[in-house]
Amino acid sequence: xxxxxxxxxSGKVVEEKVMNAITIxxxxxxxxxGKLEVLLVEHGSGISKGKWGLPGGWIKEDESIDxxxxxxxxxxxxxxxxxxEQLKAFGDPKRFPLxxxxxxxxxxxxxxxxxxxxxxxxxxxxxxxxxxxVKDLIYDHNEILSYSLKHLRNRVRQxxxxxxxxxxxxxxxxxxQLYQEVLNIELDKPNFRRKILKMKLLVDxxxxxxxxxxxxxxxxxxxxxxxxxxxxxxxxxxx
Amino acid sequence: xxxxxxxxxSGKVVEEKVMNAITIxxxxxxxxxGKLEVLLVEHGSGISKGKWGLPGGWIKEDESIDxxxxxxxxxxxxxxxxxxEQLKAFGDPKRFPLxxxxxxxxxxxxxxxxxxxxxxxxxxxxxxxxxxxVKDLIYDHNEILSYSLKHLRNRVRQxxxxxxxxxxxxxxxxxxQLYQEVLNIELDKPNFRRKILKMKLLVDxxxxxxxxxxxxxxxxxxxxxxxxxxxxxxxxxxx
DNA sequence: TAGTATTGTAGTCAAATATACTATAAGTTA
DNA sequence: TAACTTATAGTATATTTGACTACAATACTA
Numbered sequence: 001x002x003x004x005x006x007x008x009x010s011g012k013v014v015e016e017k018v019m020n021a022i023t024i025x026x027x028x029x030x031x032x033x034g035k036l037e038v039l040l041v042e043h044g045s046g047i048s049k050g051k052w053g054l055p056g057g058w059i060k061e062d063e064s065i066d067x068x069x070x071x072x073x074x075x076x077x078x079x080x081x082x083x084x085e086q087l088k089a090f091g092d093p094k095r096f097p098l099x100x101x102x103x104x105x106x107x108x109x110x111x112x113x114x115x116x117x118x119x120x121x122x123x124x125x126x127x128x129x130x131x132x133x134v135k136d137l138i139y140d141h142n143e144i145l146s147y148s149l150k151h152l153r154n155r156v157r158q159x160x161x162x163x164x165x166x167x168x169x170x171x172x173x174x175x176x177q178l179y180q181e182v183l184n185i186e187l188d189k190p191n192f193r194r195k196i197l198k199m200k201l202l203v204d205x206x207x208x209x210x211x212x213x214x215x216x217x218x219x220x221x222x223x224x225x226x227x228x229x230x231x232x233x234x235x236x237x238x239x
Numbered sequence: 240x241x242x243x244x245x246x247x248x249s250g251k252v253v254e255e256k257v258m259n260a261i262t263i264x265x266x267x268x269x270x271x272x273g274k275l276e277v278l279l280v281e282h283g284s285g286i287s288k289g290k291w292g293l294p295g296g297w298i299k300e301d302e303s304i305d306x307x308x309x310x311x312x313x314x315x316x317x318x319x320x321x322x323x324e325q326l327k328a329f330g331d332p333k334r335f336p337l338x339x340x341x342x343x344x345x346x347x348x349x350x351x352x353x354x355x356x357x358x359x360x361x362x363x364x365x366x367x368x369x370x371x372x373v374k375d376l377i378y379d380h381n382e383i384l385s386y387s388l389k390h391l392r393n394r395v396r397q398x399x400x401x402x403x404x405x406x407x408x409x410x411x412x413x414x415x416q417l418y419q420e421v422l423n424i425e426l427d428k429p430n431f432r433r434k435i436l437k438m439k440l441l442v443d444x445x446x447x448x449x450x451x452x453x454x455x456x457x458x459x460x461x462x463x464x465x466x467x468x469x470x471x472x473x474x475x476x477x478x
Numbered sequence: 479t480a481g482t483a484t485t486g487t488a489g490t491c492a493a494a495t496a497t498a499c500t501a502t503a504a505g506t507t508a
Numbered sequence: 509t510a511a512c513t514t515a516t517a518g519t520a521t522a523t524t525t526g527a528c529t530a531c532a533a534t535a536c537t538a
Contacts, residue, residue: 020261020298022341059259061339065330089328089343091304100300102261104328158393173485191526193487214485215533412514430497432516453514454505 021101024069025056025141027087027148028077030112031165034177035130037112038145041076042125043138047097053138054145055126056103069106076126083109083164085155087148095140107148109164156182157239160201163222171209171217172196179239199237201227260340263308264295264380266326266387267316269351270404273416274369276351277384280315281364282377286336292377293384294365295342308345315365322348322403324394326387334379346387348403395421396478399440402461410448410456411435418478438476440466 028039040052057072059065069084087105095101112128134145156162162178163170176192179185196202203223208216227237267278279291296311298304308323326344334340351367373384395401401417402409415431418424435441442462447455466476 020259022259022261059330059341062332064332065328065341068330086327088325089304091298091307091343093301093303102298102304104330154397171486188526188528189485190487190489190528195525212485213535214483215487215535217486410515427498428514429499429516429518434496451514452506453512454503454516456515 021099022059023056023101023103024059024065024072025054025090025103025105025144026069026073026084027054027105027107027145028073029107029109029152029165030128031178031181032112032128034181036181037128037130038134039077040127040129040134040137042127044125048138051136051138052127053141059104065104069104073108077110077115079110079115083161087144087151090140090144092140097139103144105144105148107152109161111164111167113167153183158237160222160227160237169205169207169219169221171219173217183239195239199230199235201230201237260338261298262295262340262342263298263304263311264293264329264342264344264383265308265312265323266293266344266346266384267312268346268348268391268404269367270417270420271351271367273420275420276367276369277373278316279366279368279373279376281366283364287377290375290377291366292380298343304343308343312347316349316354318349318354322400326383326390329379329383331379336378342383344383344387346391348400350403350406352406392422397476399461399466399476408444408446408458408460410458412456434478438469438474440469440476
């Protein structure tokens with residue numbers, strides 16, 4: 001690991017405390033068949049070869065951290081527009097075995113049904129894991145993952161971000177199952193319907209789901225514009 | 240700004256993208272006479288001489304980010320135990336005029352009445368500002384400050400952290416005024432009393448305030464142990 | 479084609495909570 | 509002692525939540 005560096009102007013070696021290696025690591029959440037999933041990658045080389053971890057990368061000199069995260073995700077998944085939010089920085093001096101590396105954790109929510117996320121992966125393998133399938137990850141990635149889940153559980157109740165895990169068009173039951181899974185709670189169907197419809201946040205698409213072996217449910221979509229108008233009027237999303 | 244560095248093993252100059260200068264900046268909140276305040280420092284030297292900004296410092300090679308933040312605050316204020324939480328990392332490539340510096344923002348809540356916070360400041364001057372007194376700060380510190388205020392407003396409603404801004408012993412009116420100030424809302428006295436007392440979170444100290452020119456109010460304190468017991472039973476703090 | 483299973487959707491009712499008040503007590507100050 | 513300020517108790521109404529019942533619509537299957 002790098003420990004000394006050169007000051008460009010003076011040419012002298014500068015104290016090592018100023019500089020740090022810094023990376024991005026991203027928790028990519030998906031939702032499939034009622035289960036919350038996370039996308040992990042297998043490391044193809046280096047000391048952690050064969051182990052699984054969060055997808056990540058370096059921050060370039062001329063890009064913002066958010067841009068770096070977007071770029072890394074775009075390279076990995078091919079998806080341009082996804083929900084992406086910074087979690088926090090993780091910087092235990094021993095988190096990376098070969099030296100001091102600070103990482104900035106992000107989490108992303110993607111509409112798994114609408115994309116083939118693994119398209120962008122090349123050398124290393126990538127795989128979806130349900131939360132209880134996740135075992136030992138490299139470095140402190142288990143900590144980052146559990147922190148992000150905790151964070152997601154808070155955020156999902158305060159802001160309408162859960163929709164980013166569902167297809168563009170969804171049924172009320174799908175949202176409810178999403179909340180049940182993410183928050184690990186049981187919800188009452190009629191009560192949940194009433195609560196979410198009363199917000200007047202969802203657009204009734206006047207369509208019904210197809211190819212289901214039961215009575216087809218109405219399809220809705222989430223409209224960010226409507227949400228903005230509501231919040232401007234003082235509306236506060238809460239589940 | 241430093242742009243190249245040496246790999247210790249090979250002795251070669253390594254690509255510059257890997258390393259970054261990284262700092263801590265801390266928003267220190269206080270509460271005095273019904274007003275939320277923030278502690279700013281005047282820069283005594285360098286390109287930002289004479290300007291005001293958030294207190295900050297470098298992260299050392301062998302300390303965690305949290306420890307760095309604690310150390311920086313301890314050096315500045317002399318206070319060991321204060322409420323300190325990481326906000327997020329700020330990394331716009333242009334945020335620092337002389338080169339790429341990523342900063343990790345923290346915010347702290349201190350019991351202003353119980354300490355003389357400015358004791359630790361030496362060279363540079365330090366001063367408390369109410370939120371509306373804050374003008375142009377250096378770099379992106381206005382952004383960090385406004386982000387931290389937004390974050391505080393969310394957190395203060397979800398967790399009993401507001402008490403960290405009050406003296407050890409406080410009255411119900413003091414808490415209420417704190418919430419009114421931080422959240423910028425009006426509250427009803429009897430209703431607020433009932434709500435907070437019903438939580439059974441506060442310890443009645445069987446004491447009354449002194450030297451007040453009106454009927455003295457009962458004093459209470461916040462007990463983290465009680466809060467822990469309540470949360471273990473499923474209690475959820477919410478204002 | 480009748481029956482059964484599954485999910486969607488509407489409605490009811492009591493309990494809990496929030497909100498807007500009024501009233502009074504206990505002090506301080508003039 | 510009167511006027512004033514703040515603490516504290518209480519009340520009445522609206523709103524929300526939670527548990528539950530009922531029934532409609534559709535698909536499958538015997």
